[in-house]
Amino acid sequence: MSRQVRLLLLGSGLLGLGALFAWAIAGLPAFGDYQGPYGFVLNRIVLPLRHTTNVVMGTNFDVRGLDTMGEEFILYASVVGVTLLLRDETRTRLAERRTRRFRDDTVRLVGVAMVGAGLLIGLWLMAFGYITPGGGFQGGVVTAGAIVLLYLVGNHRDYRPFRNEHLLDPFEAVGAGGYVIVGLAALASGTAFLANLFGLGTPGMLRSSGSIAILNWASAIAVTVAMLLLFAEFLETYVVPLEPEDAGS
């Protein structure tokens, strides 16, 4: 096929696609025009039924708690997949020896301060996930990110426990399994899977939302540890020397 024919084909294809896009966009509801009904229903029922002021979390961990469990296990399965693909014991020691440390004290100082700030923000997002915006997933990623900063700005000895799978695996099991156990406990006590089991408490307080609070913590632990395991595998597999390491560091 000559260049001209190909360009003609591309042009007509783009024109067709553009026309379809324009047609689709013209048919969209107006900006901000929400017809419902689920959002309206959820806004009305979640707070009185579950005492969860963050309706998004009430939806994630209660109304569609089973889907969230599936999502948690998608993350779990991908971490297992990455680990199996990248596992190579000999690289671990190499990576540690070959990684350069930052020499600039200012960068390291700011970085260390950000480790503390990141941990606090992560824990806050987790703890108040069902009261204000946030939750186990966001808090877990932020917490794991703060810990990875340790690797970048601190020394590798401080970071070592956070990439030790023998230490991390039990926490991952508690996080991922805890979710299922809360669900099964509801089943065992004669109600539906993942039905609320615990006292609902006062809306807006840390002790509220019943099962949602516990599911939130379970997924927070699962996500944090999953991220740490993922980062550990990536760092050990991919990190290569930026410049020859100085002796004794």
Next chain:
Amino acid sequence: MVLATLVPLQAVAFGLVALGAPLVVLTRDPLRQALVNGIYGVSLVCLFVVLEAPDPALSMLAVSGIGYPLVILAAVARVRGHERTEEDEEQ
């Protein structure tokens, strides 16, 4: 009709996102692209906040600020490492 319901702040946030997306695509160097993508992520976070969707904003912040750059940087490090070993072999 659509634009009439947009508050100016929303229009600015949408504009920043529309500006940022092609910038990410047009950045050829993967390392720079990871940085530009992080900034683009922040503009999306602003858009979500302006549209009163704080939960997606936080998810976006976590993914675009922490998760995605680390994966990209790891891949860049690996590619550069390969290039370096190939250079070493040539020398």
